[in-house]
Amino acid sequence: MWEYTKKLKDLFLHPKNVGEIENPDAVGEVGSIICGDALRLTLKVDKETGRIIDAKFQTFGCASAIASSSALTEMIKGRTLDEAIEVTNQDIAEYLGGLPKEKMHCSVMGREALEAAIADYKGEIIPPEEKEKLVCQCFEVTEEKIRRVAIENHLTTVEEITDYTKAGGGCGSCIPRIEEILKDIWHIKMPEMPAVKKKLTNLQKIALIQDVIEKEIRPRLQADGGDIELIDIDGNKVTVAMRAMCVGCPMGGVTMSNIQEKLKELVDENIVVETE
Amino acid sequence: MKPIYFDNNATTPVAPEVLEEMLPYFSEFYGNPSSMHTFGGQLHRKIEEARAKVAGLIGAEPEEIIFTSCGTESDNTALMSAVESYPQKRHVITTRVEHPAVLNFCKHLSRKGYRITFIPVDNSGRLDMDAFLKAIDDDTAVVSVMYANNETGVIFPITAIGGMLRERNILFHTDAVQVAGKIPINVKDLPVDMFSISGHKLHAPKGIGALYVRKGTRFYPYIIGGHQERGRRAGTENTASIIALGKSCESAKEHLDKEADYLKRLRDRLEGALLKSCPDAQVNGDTENRLPNTTNISFNYVEGEAILLRLDEYGICASSGSACSSGSLEPSHVLRAMGIPYTAIHGSIRFSLSRYNTEGEVDKVIEMMPPIIKELRTLSPYGKEESRKC
Numbered sequence: 001m002w003e004y005t006k007k008l009k010d011l012f013l014h015p016k017n018v019g020e021i022e023n024p025d026a027v028g029e030v031g032s033i034i035c036g037d038a039l040r041l042t043l044k045v046d047k048e049t050g051r052i053i054d055a056k057f058q059t060f061g062c063a064s065a066i067a068s069s070s071a072l073t074e075m076i077k078g079r080t081l082d083e084a085i086e087v088t089n090q091d092i093a094e095y096l097g098g099l100p101k102e103k104m105h106c107s108v109m110g111r112e113a114l115e116a117a118i119a120d121y122k123g124e125i126i127p128p129e130e131k132e133k134l135v136c137q138c139f140e141v142t143e144e145k146i147r148r149v150a151i152e153n154h155l156t157t158v159e160e161i162t163d164y165t166k167a168g169g170g171c172g173s174c175i176p177r178i179e180e181i182l183k184d185i186w187h188i189k190m191p192e193m194p195a196v197k198k199k200l201t202n203l204q205k206i207a208l209i210q211d212v213i214e215k216e217i218r219p220r221l222q223a224d225g226g227d228i229e230l231i232d233i234d235g236n237k238v239t240v241a242m243r244a245m246c247v248g249c250p251m252g253g254v255t256m257s258n259i260q261e262k263l264k265e266l267v268d269e270n271i272v273v274e275t276e
Numbered sequence: 277m278k279p280i281y282f283d284n285n286a287t288t289p290v291a292p293e294v295l296e297e298m299l300p301y302f303s304e305f306y307g308n309p310s311s312m313h314t315f316g317g318q319l320h321r322k323i324e325e326a327r328a329k330v331a332g333l334i335g336a337e338p339e340e341i342i343f344t345s346c347g348t349e350s351d352n353t354a355l356m357s358a359v360e361s362y363p364q365k366r367h368v369i370t371t372r373v374e375h376p377a378v379l380n381f382c383k384h385l386s387r388k389g390y391r392i393t394f395i396p397v398d399n400s401g402r403l404d405m406d407a408f409l410k411a412i413d414d415d416t417a418v419v420s421v422m423y424a425n426n427e428t429g430v431i432f433p434i435t436a437i438g439g440m441l442r443e444r445n446i447l448f449h450t451d452a453v454q455v456a457g458k459i460p461i462n463v464k465d466l467p468v469d470m471f472s473i474s475g476h477k478l479h480a481p482k483g484i485g486a487l488y489v490r491k492g493t494r495f496y497p498y499i500i501g502g503h504q505e506r507g508r509r510a511g512t513e514n515t516a517s518i519i520a521l522g523k524s525c526e527s528a529k530e531h532l533d534k535e536a537d538y539l540k541r542l543r544d545r546l547e548g549a550l551l552k553s554c555p556d557a558q559v560n561g562d563t564e565n566r567l568p569n570t571t572n573i574s575f576n577y578v579e580g581e582a583i584l585l586r587l588d589e590y591g592i593c594a595s596s597g598s599a600c601s602s603g604s605l606e607p608s609h610v611l612r613a614m615g616i617p618y619t620a621i622h623g624s625i626r627f628s629l630s631r632y633n634t635e636g637e638v639d640k641v642i643e644m645m646p647p648i649i650k651e652l653r654t655l656s657p658y659g660k661e662e663s664r665k666c
């Protein structure tokens with residue numbers, strides 16, 4: 001049984017804005033009955049101001065899909081289209097007081113319906129998802145969607161991708177491809193990580209630094225015959241020792257600044273790395 | 277609120293007389309049945325009495341019964357024993373609609389290099405007997421076919437299958453956790469070699485099961501250690517639960533005929549009324565050969581978890597084959613194997629009854645279900661036409 005919040009249950013049992021607007025100005029349809037959830041969003045938009053006067057939904061899906069859809073309509077009513085597009089799937093989840101992580105894909109569906117409706121209003125045609133571009137055949141998920149959701153929600157594991165998009169949750173044959181995509185996003189395009197970092201306690205910070213060194217830095221150095229050892233962490237000062245090939249390596253300075261950059265990105269802006 | 281419990285294929289309440297019988301063995305009689313002193317040793321006799329009662333339910337000899345910790349252990353033990361006993365044979369046959377206890381064990385064997393044939397079913401959930409016959413060969417170590425399916429209640433032709441296997445000297449195991457205590461069974465007339473029972477499906481507690489192993493069947497233990505269960509299942513006996521299982525088998529046997537009629541009557545009334553009051557609903561599975569207590573109904577165009585949570589508001593407990601309620605993202609493997617359309621699988625609800633259900637409870641479901649379906653259909657983008665009729 002899922003742990004649903006009271007707010008979510010309320011919206012599921014007494015959903016707001018159910019139905020279909022007659023002569024809607026915008027329609028957004030996502031999902032399919034095969035995948036187990038589908039959402040049809042219809043909007044009435046004031047032509048002058050670009051404000052959403054009314055929003056209604058019809059959803060086939062579980063309790064959290066229904067509640068997410070209802071939440072979405074509540075959140076966007078009265079906003080202009082430009083304001084509405086700012087609503088993220090995280091916002092929808094927060095509105096509901098949180099979603100079980102396995103159900104995050106319901107909030108993503110809400111966000112997608114909104115995008116589709118706004119594109120429809122602007123007369124943009126979203127090309128139908130081409131079969132060959134699908135990463136996950138079971139749930140018809142494209143690479144683009146995986147990338148976008150991963151970046152927006154800072155997802156780093158296949159499991160999280162499955163929770164948010166369902167991709168990988170069926171036959172599992174697409175998992176290697178999802179892994180590749182994740183590697184590609186987080187190893188090559190680090191700057192795309194969300195700028196907001198959570199405030200860490202000292203212990204969390206130490207754990208995170210150790211983690212980054214173990215998982216991100218050491219494997220690369222080791223690949224080049226080098227190694228690194230963490231000696232001490234004092235506030236934002238991280239002391240390391242270079243080992244093997246790295247010792248006295250003329251490129252040492254570059255490596256050090258790389259390590260510092262990495263830790264700055266992933267842990268804290270103010271980190272300085274020093275050698276022993 | 278006392279639940280209105282229609283999920284008895286998932287688990288059943290412990291019968292009051294069973295609970296009463298087992299309680300002293302948690303407190304007063306805590307001894308170890310293997311001990312030499314009377315205090316512990318006397319429990320050995322109690323366990324043997326329970327064994328005789330379990331055997332009695334299915335017409336077995338007491339020494340053909342091994343106590344295990346659950347249905348899953350019984351299933352795993354049977355399959356492991358079969359492949360260990362015939363190491364030169366590298367092929368196992370089962371069905372696509374087994375319980376995970378068998379299905380995933382077979383997948384595990386497949387990773388170990390075994391060839392596994394998963395026999396398909398038709399859209400009423402009936403086994404493809406041609407495919408089955410074709411699959412049998414000299415390399416087949418064991419065939420495992422459930423007696424009745426937990427999701428649809430469809431009963432498989434165990435006698436016919438066993439007959440074919442016996443001619444060819446191939447071991448036959450059946451996962452009978454859903455039938456033991458629900459329909460009369462006599463293993464003397466049933467060509468099976470191993471037969472799994474689960475306590476909590478027939479009003480004994482969770483954490484106890486049994487495996488019937490026909491006399492003369494090669495056997496290899498799965499849990500290895502002490503001499504308990506004559507060396508066939510090590511580990512200090514779960515005395516209280518073994519005694520409980522004995523008692524529950526005894527009362528199941530006593531009530532079997534009357535109970536089956538009662539369950540069938542309630543089930544049929546529930547099923548008939550729901551099909552009538554909710555348009556676009558149909559029963560999944562062969563209604564001719566079906567457990568008396570189970571019905572699996574698809575309410576098209578609505579999603580099962582949503583139905584369950586609405587029912588939950590009235591304290592009504594049932595289950596669904598939809599993806600969202602399974603905890604995975606894929607809907608029921610059983611209904612998919614049957615080729616049921618996704619529109620129907622996602623809206624499938626299983627009601628499974630027990631002797632403790634009443635007419636009044638059935639009435640309550642009959643009353644609550646149509647408005648729930650109707651409302652969820654107005655919510656659904658697929659439900660337009662249907663909702664007006666409901």
Ligand code: FES
Pocket residue numbers: 135136137138139167168169170171172173174175
């Ligand atoms: S292709 Fe992605 S789970 Fe099957």
